[in-house]
Amino acid sequence: MRQVLVLAEGTTGTRRATCALLTVARRLGAPAVVLGGPADPAGTALLGRFGAKTIYPMPAPGPGGQSAAARVEMLVELARRTSPAAILIASGRDGLEIAGRVGVRLDSGVLSDVVDVLDGPVAVQSVRGGSYLVRSRVVRGVPVLAVRTEHITVVPDPATPAVRQVRVAFPAGVYAVRTVRPRTGRTSASPELSTAAVVVTGGRGVGSRAAFDLVNRLAEALGGAAGGSHTATELGWCPRKALVDQVGTIVHPSLYLALGVSGSQRHCAGMRGAATIVAIDSDPAAPIFRLSDLGVVGDVHQVVPELLAEIERRRAQPVISTRTVTEA
Incomplete structure (x- = not known):
């Protein structure tokens, strides 16, 4: 054989x-x-x-x-x-x-x-x-x-x-080949993009490299991995290894959040296997909404900070333990 x-x-x-x-x-x-x-x-x-x-x-x-x-x-x-x-x-x-x-x-x-x-x-x-x-x-x-x-x-x-x-x-x-790993300042405990249960991806709608930090912050808050669309990686807003795409990393998380991602065919091919897809974009006609389970039409710079604040608020709430007692 x-x-x-x-x-x-x-x-x-x-x-x-x-x-x-x-x-x-x-x-x-x-x-x-x-x-x-x-x-x-x-x-x-x-x-x-x-x-x-x-x-x-x-x-x-x-x-x-x-x-x-x-x-x-x-x-x-x-x-x-x-x-x-x-x-x-x-x-x-x-x-x-x-x-x-x-x-x-x-x-x-x-x-x-x-x-x-x-x-x-x-x-x-x-x-x-x-x-x-x-x-x-x-x-x-x-x-x-x-x-x-x-x-x-x-x-x-x-x-x-x-x-x-x-x-x-x-x-x-x-x-002579050396593998050079850039210093990102992020913790090495972040999950690998291809196997992460939660993936947050940013696209052109994020607006700039500085604003792309919203993607990283939300991914960190949810214990997930941050990714980028083809445009975001080409513009240098995120590393090329973070590309979620048909020819980049194919992801299949439990939760996928697309921030300012229009939803090209090549991008959708890289994430359509996600269990739940949430999209935030200012364009109500963006193709990503046809694939998403939940869509938010709005400015990423307004929606995401509110989402981060809500996550922090819920984490700050005390955990209440309940016990049910059954009497004979």
């Missing part, structure tokens, strides 16, 4: 996205996980629970596991050695970049916006923000599939993976 290379999310591959890719990989062949760092017992056990047959750790000493360049080199080298049935990568900003670079290096076809994979492999793709689905197949080289893992139901299938060390001759340029 041919291997199916799965690029792990994170360094150890213990995120849900990796487990979803393993669920898909089992349909196509023997899943083999490519890590971004060394293997550890807990990570190996979890990957084995979801069917990993082989685990390839990042060689050491080597470049940091978060380096996209290092992961590209690993995937290309392993693909040339093993001739896999497919290469599966979680969609997202980094995932799409890696998929494209691997496809060029291997002279292979790349398919994105994949929401399911059938035997073949045949990719089921979401088109125009989920308006319809198409089935596609790569006709040259190793199929490279960028999968939107939030659409995959994770199913365990226990296996005992073999950890195999590989020697990769990384080019000098790969070792």
Whole structure:
């Protein structure tokens, strides 16, 4: 049975996205996980629970596991050695970049916006923000599939993976790559955008970089993650990694608040999986209102401060404990 290379999310591959890719990989062949760092017992056990047959750790000493360049080199080298049935990568900003670079290096076809994979492999793709689905197949080289893992139901299938060390001759340029994390002044306890239960996103209607602090404050007050629309990220009001979009981060929180977001197709494709959607915008004809469960037509700069004040007021209220006594 041919291997199916799965690029792990994170360094150890213990995120849900990796487990979803393993669920898909089992349909196509023997899943083999490519890590971004060394293997550890807990990570190996979890990957084995979801069917990993082989685990390839990042060689050491080597470049940091978060380096996209290092992961590209690993995937290309392993693909040339093993001739896999497919290469599966979680969609997202980094995932799409890696998929494209691997496809060029291997002279292979790349398919994105994949929401399911059938035997073949045949990719089921979401088109125009989920308006319809198409089935596609790569006709040259190793199929490279960028999968939107939030659409995959994770199913365990226990296996005992073999950890195999590989020697990769990384080019000098790969070792020169450094991951630089900006200092935002925000607490590191903030939840990850892709898995947050509450997401607050700001768009053009927020008005400016200074005013975008309203988005951050509301997200912090609700214990959620802050995101931005395509326009907000392009204008530099928030980090590009905070982009909630069809080609950015796909979110599926319990509560999604859109502040000054008009609701383009590409944005809606990134958040339509939210359980409850609340939109605040001054334009009553904004497309986001057609998708929202609750809509507020008003100025974000007036509505959000009142919402923050109400949150603080309710938190300040004493907690009253009630007890019901039943007499015989």
